[in-house]
Amino acid sequence: MLVETHNLGVHRSGRWLIEHVDLTVSRGEIVTLIGPNGGGKTTLVKTVLGLEAPDAGSLHRAPGLRIGYVPQKFHLDWTMPLTVSRLMTLTVRASRAEVLVALEETGVGHLMQAAVQTLSGGEMQRVLLARALLRDPGLLVLDEPVQGVDFTGEIALYELISGIRRTHGCGILLVSHDLHVVMREADRVICLNRHICCSGVPQTVASSPEYRKLFGPRAAQAVSVYQHHHDHAHALDGSCPGDHDHGHDHHTPSGAVDSHGEHETERGDA
Numbered sequence: 001m002l003v004e005t006h007n008l009g010v011h012r013s014g015r016w017l018i019e020h021v022d023l024t025v026s027r028g029e030i031v032t033l034i035g036p037n038g039g040g041k042t043t044l045v046k047t048v049l050g051l052e053a054p055d056a057g058s059l060h061r062a063p064g065l066r067i068g069y070v071p072q073k074f075h076l077d078w079t080m081p082l083t084v085s086r087l088m089t090l091t092v093r094a095s096r097a098e099v100l101v102a103l104e105e106t107g108v109g110h111l112m113q114a115a116v117q118t119l120s121g122g123e124m125q126r127v128l129l130a131r132a133l134l135r136d137p138g139l140l141v142l143d144e145p146v147q148g149v150d151f152t153g154e155i156a157l158y159e160l161i162s163g164i165r166r167t168h169g170c171g172i173l174l175v176s177h178d179l180h181v182v183m184r185e186a187d188r189v190i191c192l193n194r195h196i197c198c199s200g201v202p203q204t205v206a207s208s209p210e211y212r213k214l215f216g217p218r219a220a221q222a223v224s225v226y227q228h229h230h231d232h233a234h235a236l237d238g239s240c241p242g243d244h245d246h247g248h249d250h251h252t253p254s255g256a257v258d259s260h261g262e263h264e265t266e267r268g269d270a
């Protein structure tokens with residue numbers, strides 16, 4: 001077990017931001033937090049990281065646990081000239097070779113000397129992920145890692161995250177609003193609306209009344225139709241190199257078949 005909370009609560013400005021939260025993340029596991037805006041996801045993540053102090057319950061981290069964190073908001077002075085390689089080593093000591101390995105792992109090795117200001121949203125997220133990997137973390141905490149990324153890019157990014165879990169053997173705690181892809185990549189989903197409304201394997205959560213009440217029946221339907229496995233990679237620009245024959249059809253929520261694999265048609269309304 002990397003992290004374990006029991007009955008965790010955070011109280012600020014006269015109210016409980018989260019309460020009665022039992023959470024565990026184990027090595028090699030992807031746990032995803034979903035929930036409405038203001039439901040307390042970032043508060044829980046910050047408490048796990050030790051950035052917020054709990055007011056109730058208990059929190060245990062494995063001794064010596066190294067945590068790599070990609071925050072929801074990354075504060076940067078955009079007027080300051082900064083290359084990707086410099087950003088990578090602002091807070092972590094690493095050789096040029098180590099920086100390159102991390103950037104290559106997230107598919108942006110070619111951007112090592114680029115100015116951070118010129119990066120697209122998706123490139124920036126990959127650089128921040130590489131930066132978190134530089135710490136060789138036992139636990140990766142990713143707060144909305146696909147923000148600023150188009151839908152095809154989201155799938156590629158989640159597949160990358162899933163691959164990192166396999167190659168590094170780390171646990172991953174991730175926050176996302178993207179129910180559709182989350183449900184495909186997560187081992188366990190926790191739906192947080194100040195307290196835990198429902199949790200479990202994606203299929204269980206998707207069919208729970210609490211989840212349907214929060215996100216609507218179409219979200220659950222979108223999950224259930226996206227049960228196939230991707231056997232191809234998407235390039236950063238969204239194109240599919242090589243043959244795009246998946247060997248299967250893409251089913252839209254309406255039941256129609258989308259032979260071009262346009263993922264947008266499968267997306268649920270969250």
Ligand SMILES: Nc1ncnc2c1ncn2[C@@H]1O[C@H](COP(=O)(O)OP(=O)(O)OP(=O)(O)O)[C@@H](O)[C@H]1O
Binds near residue numbers: 035036040041042043
């Ligand atoms: N230090 C604080 N003091 C008082 N209220 C706070 C504090 N930090 C967060 N909040 C409030 O707590 C609630 C939960 O915020 P949090 O950022 O954890 O939610 P979230 O689930 O991550 O939301 P989102 O999906 O919009 O990112 C919000 O209403 C927020 O305004």
